[in-house]
Amino acid sequence: MSERHDFTARVAWSGNRGEGTRSYRGYDRTWSIATPGKPLVACSNDPRLGGDPALHNPEDLLIASLSACHMLWYLHLASVAGIVVSDYRDDPLGHGESTPDGAGRFVAATLRPTISVQRGADLAAADAIHGEIDKVCFIARSVAFPVRYEASYVEV
Template structure:
């Protein structure tokens, strides 16, 4: 491990044994708990399309959220060091997973749609351009094999 490696761990525990384990496709729940040391547990399941519980987080949702959060954190950092005062940030991110054509399901794209409010006196053109740099720096976006697009909206606050 180099001096710049960072390690992460999670414990995923299946909680969906309904008495007969995986004795049949419909015999078990997809529910599970995701535990990360020192943090609140995440209640997980599969997507409802795959017999999951719609009230729990699924891996696909969490992947989209991870891309969005990583981009946001880089963007806020870059704004702070470039004199852009962000006063609000909201991203309505979405992703597309494709199944079929004889291949396993896979993400084909994620689109980030950050709506950013900046303080008066901040440069909106610079605020917009920093999204490109944030994308280039995002650890999660650099780890996936599909396009991650960004369609930001910059608004001047009052």
């Protein structure tokens, strides 16, 4: 039987310059994420859509969430398999598309982690772990686009 998990956050728009959305260019695309007991995350829209390029946008957060979920499951499954990981860094790439009317979507993502493993580790086994993660990761199981993995390994 499945166990239900609920997640919550408060997303609050902060871009009202005094006249709300009276005009398209009259408001900022800024907002924040507040989760009880955690630091506030300041966000904005994608800069191509009028957002502040210095702030995280929804697309940044989605690709980062996908990468982080994958990383956490990778570390767990590596530990279970006896593969010692000492460092994990990912530079994920989300592939999106937009239609002329402005609608957009992710069409694919590529996770590109560089993983430091103990010298002598079974690199084939270390690499095979990536293929198991989409069976268990909340985020990977929830996205409607393909996710590829291009991992590289450093033996230390």
